[in-house]
Amino acid sequence: xxxxxxxxxxxxxxxxxxxxxxxxxxxxxxxxxxxxxxxxxxxxxxxxxxxxxxxxxxxxxxxxxxxxxxxxxxxxxxxxxxxxxxxxxxxxxxxxxxxxxxxxxxxxxxxxxxxxxxxxxxxxxxxxxxxxxxxxxxxxxxxxxxxxxxxxxxxxxxxxxxxxxxxxxxxxxxxxxxxxxxxxxxxxxxxxxxxxxxxxxxxxxxxxxxxxxxxxxxxxxxxxxxxxxxxxxxxxxxxxxxxxxxxxxxxxxxxxxxxxxxxxxxxxxxxxxxxxxxxxxxxxx
Numbered sequence: 001x002x003x004x005x006x007x008x009x010x011x012x013x014x015x016x017x018x019x020x021x022x023x024x025x026x027x028x029x030x031x032x033x034x035x036x037x038x039x040x041x042x043x044x045x046x047x048x049x050x051x052x053x054x055x056x057x058x059x060x061x062x063x064x065x066x067x068x069x070x071x072x073x074x075x076x077x078x079x080x081x082x083x084x085x086x087x088x089x090x091x092x093x094x095x096x097x098x099x100x101x102x103x104x105x106x107x108x109x110x111x112x113x114x115x116x117x118x119x120x121x122x123x124x125x126x127x128x129x130x131x132x133x134x135x136x137x138x139x140x141x142x143x144x145x146x147x148x149x150x151x152x153x154x155x156x157x158x159x160x161x162x163x164x165x166x167x168x169x170x171x172x173x174x175x176x177x178x179x180x181x182x183x184x185x186x187x188x189x190x191x192x193x194x195x196x197x198x199x200x201x202x203x204x205x206x207x208x209x210x211x212x213x214x215x216x217x218x219x220x221x222x223x224x225x226x227x228x229x230x231x232x233x234x235x236x237x238x239x240x241x242x243x244x245x246x247x248x249x250x251x252x253x254x255x256x257x258x259x260x261x262x263x264x265x266x267x268x269x270x271x272x273x274x275x276x277x278x279x280x281x282x283x284x285x
Contacts, residue, residue, distance in 0.1 A: 051091040056111045059091045060118060067122045080126040082146040088119050097171050100178030102227055105220040140184040147183065154185050158282035170200055170227040173237065189275035192268060196241035201227050234279050238272040 051059065066087065072080045089095050092115060094102065103112035133139040144150050149157050161179050165172040174197060181190045204226040205212070205219055212219035245265060252260040 051087065056092065060111065060115055063087060063091055064118065072126045077127040077130040078142060078145055081123050084119065084122045084126060085146055096179045097175040100174040102171055102174050103224060105223060143183050149183060155282060157183060157185060158278060159285040162282050168231045170197065170230045170232055173197065174227065186275055188271055192271065193237055193241060196237055196244065199244060200232065204230055235276055238276060242269060
């Protein structure tokens with residue numbers, strides 16, 4: 001369930017267009033996908049092609065009816081949770097991006113906000129009185145089970161998530177970040193990158209339309225369209241974050257502003273360097 005530096009550091013490491021070998025589909029990924037397909041097909045109605053037919057409003061109405069007609073007795077709470085998540089993932093191809101905030105500018109009353117809230121509602125209704133693990137290893141194990149990654153290492157999970165969201169757009173990054181962060185993987189790096197993701201959406205929109213107020217429908221729709229169409233790599237996103245952060249002021253009680261900025265940027269670069277190494281390895285699996 002989701003209860004959703006110094007400038008010399010910007011050299012070769014932060015090259016925005018590095019030469020990276022094309023991702024290969026390894027035997028591991030083929031086996032993992034086969035395993036996930038077998039699990040999905042064994043769950044009642046989770047792979048029903050009709051789930052993803054029609055408008056998002058029609059699909060949501062269908063899920064509500066399906067939930068109301070489901071007998072969850074005899075199922076463990078985590079299996080009830082997993083069944084509901086599998087249904088939502090099968091119904092909405094951008095479900096993890098929805099959870100990751102791609103459409104948050106449209107407000108809670110939008111169909112995307114309703115999808116997010118309905119998933120939580122159904123899980124709570126299906127698991128009355130169940131105490132969901134909220135922290136530590138217990139939460140990680142629970143989330144990895146209900147999202148279909150039980151028994152997999154973090155490297156294996158990264159590889160599967162990146163292959164699934166391999167369109168190279170900002171929206172793909174949002175979906176990957178949401179899923180990995182939800183599974184307790186690379187949370188510190190995603191905490192840093194989340195700020196830059198929104199900044200990229202704002203920058204792209206303002207280049208095309210100039211400044212628009214936050215609630216302007218043109219701005220909102222343009223930001224979403226930009227995220228879905230703009231190609232950007234993890235490395236470029238990290239590079240842009242460090243460049244943007246270098247223009248900011250940092251304060252620490254025991255340091256001068258200059259020293260506080262140097263330390264903060266060095267810590268950010270260290271975190272992101274480690275993160276990018278892991279992502280590069282995952283993309284090459």
